Amino acid sequence: MSGVGNENEYYYCEGKTLPVVRLIGRESLPADCIHKKRKPGEFIIYLIFSGELNLREDGRAYHLIPGDFIILHPDRIHQGTRPGACGYYYIHVNPDFLTSTRWTDDAILKEMTRMRTDSLNSNPYDREKAVNAAFYLPKYYNFAHCQKYHDLCQEIAESIPVFRNRRECYQLMTSCRVMEFLIQISRLFLADRLQLPGAQKKTFGKIDPLMNYLNTRYRDDISSHEIEERFQCNFDYINRVFKKYTGQTIFEYLTGVRVGRAIELMASSSMKMAQIAEETGFQDPSYFSKVFRRETGMSPSDYAQEKDIRG
Numbered sequence: 594m595s596g597v598g599n600e601n602e603y604y605y606c607e608g609k610t611l612p613v614v615r616l617i618g619r620e621s622l623p624a625d626c627i628h629k630k631r632k633p634g635e636f637i638i639y640l641i642f643s644g645e646l647n648l649r650e651d652g653r654a655y656h657l658i659p660g661d662f663i664i665l666h667p668d669r670i671h672q673g674t675r676p677g678a679c680g681y682y683y684i685h686v687n688p689d690f691l692t693s694t695r696w697t698d699d700a701i702l703k704e705m706t707r708m709r710t711d712s713l714n715s716n717p718y719d720r721e722k723a724v725n726a727a728f729y730l731p732k733y734y735n736f737a738h739c740q741k742y743h744d745l746c747q748e749i750a751e752s753i754p755v756f757r758n759r760r761e762c763y764q765l766m767t768s769c770r771v772m773e774f775l776i777q778i779s780r781l782f783l784a785d786r787l788q789l790p791g792a793q794k795k796t797f798g799k800i801d802p803l804m805n806y807l808n809t810r811y812r813d814d815i816s817s818h819e820i821e822e823r824f825q826c827n828f829d830y831i832n833r834v835f836k837k838y839t840g841q842t843i844f845e846y847l848t849g850v851r852v853g854r855a856i857e858l859m860a861s862s863s864m865k866m867a868q869i870a871e872e873t874g875f876q877d878p879s880y881f882s883k884v885f886r887r888e889t890g891m892s893p894s895d896y897a898q899e900k901d902i903r904g
Contacts, residue, residue, distance in 0.1 A: 599697065599698075600695040600696060600697055601695065601696065601697075601698065601701075601731075601732065602693060602694070602695055602732040603693075603694050603695070603696055603701055603729045603730060603731055603732060604664055604691040604692065604693060604694070604729065604730045604731075604732065605691065605692045605693075605694050605727065605728075605729055605730075606690065606691055606692075606727060606728055606729075606730065606775065607692075607726070607727050608725070608726030608727045608728060609726065610690075611765075611768035611769060611771075611772050612686040612687060612690045612768055612771050612772060612775075613686060613687040613690070613764075613768065614684060614685070614686055614756065614764065614767045614768055614771050615635060615685045615686070615687070616683065616684070616685040617682075617683065617684045617685070617749070617752055617753055617756045617767060617771065618682070618683055618753055618756075619680070619681075619682050619683075619749075619750065619753060620679075620680065620681055620682075620683060621643070621678075621679075621680045622644070622646075622677075622678060622679045622680070623678060624676060624677060624678040625676050626676055626677075626678075626679075627673040627674075627675065627676040627677075628646065628647075628648050628671075628672060628673025629672065629673065630670065630671075630672035630673075631670070631671065631672070632667075632668065632669070632670045632671075633665060633667055633671075633685070634667050634668075634688060635667050635685050635686060635687060635688050636664060636665065636666070636667055636685070636686045636687070636688060636690060636691055637664070637665040637683060637684070637685050638662070638663070638664050638665075638683065638684040638685075638686070638775075639657065639661070639662070639663050639665070639681045639682070639683055640661070640662050640681060640682045640745060640746065640749060641657045641658060641659050641660065641661040641662075641679065641680070641681045642659055642680050642681060642682065642746055643659055643678075643679065643680035644659075644677060644678040644679035644680055645657060645658050645677050645678075645679055646673075646677065646679040646681060647673060647674045647675045647677060648671055648672060648673050648674060649671065649672060649674050650665060650666065650669050650670070650671040651666075651669040651670060651671075654674060655733065657679070657681075658735070658737075659737055660735045660736050660737020660738070660739075660742055661733070661734070661735050661736075661737075662731070662733070662734050662735070662736055662745075662778060663732065663733045664691070664730060664732055664733075666693065667688035668688075682746065682749040682750070684749070684771055684774075686771065691730070694729075696729075698786070701729060702783070702786055702787065703838070704729070705728075705729055705779070705783045706783070706787075706800070706801075706838050707838070708725070708727065708728065708729075709783065709801065709804075710804075710838065710839045710840070711725065713804055713808065728775075728776055728779040729779060730775060730778055730779055730782070731778075731782050734782055736778075736781060736782075736785070738785075739781055739784075739785055741777070741781055744777070745774065745777060745778065745781070748770065748773065748774045748777065749774060751770070752767055752770040752771060752774070755767050755770060783801075784801065787800075787801060799824050799826060799831060800831075800834065800835055800838055800839070802824070803820070803824060803831070803835065803843070804839075804846070806823070807843070807846060807847050807850055808850055811847060811850045811851050811854060811873060811874050812872065812873065812874045813874065814874070814876075815847060815874075817832075817843075820843065828843075831843075847874075848884060848888065849888070851873040851874050851875065851884075852873075852884065852885055852888045852889065854872075854873045855869050855870070855872075855873045855881070855885065855893065856896070858872060858873070859893070859896070859897045866878060866881070866882075866893050866894065869881075869893070870882075881893070
């Protein structure tokens, strides 16, 4: 990846339809083999697991090594530049599945983080506030140092027999697995880029684990002091950074999580409102009712009746 002021290529997926997988498999090339020249007419995705693959796509050279992920464009000619032993997984998908875009490093991180925040803020029970299913993929990135790299390899490896057994709905099952693999690539790329050096990016990299913490520990009595201790940071500073990238303060976000979970419990359980309040981190039912009304415009009981989720 180049500097923050330079644009790099990324691929955008709307997420509205599954990829049409024409081929998926695992290849091991001998040392005297050189990649053939071709204009594929479809997207080709490689994940390298051994050796090296030297190729050029429309004038840009790539020296691919284990851990490298690359997307080759349907309308660009690529060819090997020199022979070499190489092992890789490959996926061929339809040419209209992805759209090429260009972003600076900072801009793509901000956009992907916004999409993550929108998703975390979404209410799965409110169809009017459905979150966009779109995501971005890097054109080229090395994942070898990432903790979940081997999981990526395993996901592809487990998809190959599904594609090859030709049983009923095998194409649909393969498409679902490939879509999951690509979403994991997008998530892992974002997580890794947030760990870049630099004071701002280092703090920025704490936002995602902080969101995860708030989404899983919302029942707890979470304080600014506890957040400082757990994330080794100054609360006022990380709160400003959190708001910069999410549009909400930490405790505004936490309130949204708690209210969203309360709505979920209204739909999925027979708990009384006082029990729901306690289950979602509100020790005082009256305060729960006040906050719920402020967030939704209705009391908890009126909301349940309006949405017809209590039968």
